[in-house]
Amino acid sequence: MRCPFCGNDDTQVxxxxxxxxxxxxxxxxxxxxxxxxxxxxxxxxLRELTVLKKTGKRIPFDRDKLARSIxxxxxxxxxxxxxxxxxxxxxxxRLESMxxxxxxxxxxxxxxxxxLGNVDQVAYVRFASVYKNFREAxxxxxxxxxxxxxxxADDLQD
Numbered sequence: 001m002r003c004p005f006c007g008n009d010d011t012q013v014x015x016x017x018x019x020x021x022x023x024x025x026x027x028x029x030x031x032x033x034x035x036x037x038x039x040x041x042x043x044x045x046l047r048e049l050t051v052l053k054k055t056g057k058r059i060p061f062d063r064d065k066l067a068r069s070i071x072x073x074x075x076x077x078x079x080x081x082x083x084x085x086x087x088x089x090x091x092x093x094r095l096e097s098m099x100x101x102x103x104x105x106x107x108x109x110x111x112x113x114x115x116l117g118n119v120d121q122v123a124y125v126r127f128a129s130v131y132k133n134f135r136e137a138x139x140x141x142x143x144x145x146x147x148x149x150x151x152x153a154d155d156l157q158d
Contacts, residue, residue, distance in 0.1 A: 001040055005036040006034040008031050008032075008034065012032065013027050021085070024041045025041065025042045047096055049095055050102045051102075052102050052105065054106070066108070067084070069130075070087060070116070073126045073127040083119070087115050094111060095111070128143055
């Protein structure tokens with residue numbers, strides 16, 4: 001593992017242990033060149049996933065991008081960071097267990113919407129506003145009204 005401080009390729013593992021939810025291994029590392037200490041996390045990756053965008057473009061799946069979009073939706077909401085991490089891990093596991101290597105972006109978006117709907121309604125609406133490309137206030141009104149009446153929010157289109 002390369003040292004993030006000095007770039008030295010020869011770092012030493014000082015401690016390894018599983019994370020609390022057993023989804024990753026946390027390693028404390030030491031760089032003999034600059035004496036810096038840092039932490040890395042290793043996760044099991046069942047298969048290489050590719051995201052199929054609406055434009056037809058294929059890009060490698062990026063767990064960090066998924067986590068960032070969920071964190072943006074949950075910004076300033078009273079949700080524990082560990083819960084966010086568990087949410088991201090659950091979505092990634094569902095994607096990996098689908099058996100497909102190419103996942104349409106719409107499938108990922110729906111999984112995130114479902115997960116956020118169960119965690120925080122404000123984050124759910126925030127994510128939906130970007131995912132469903134709301135263009136004006138009326139789009140928000142219609143979406144929130146659909147949620148409140150128990151309708152299917154998937155029926156709302158761009």
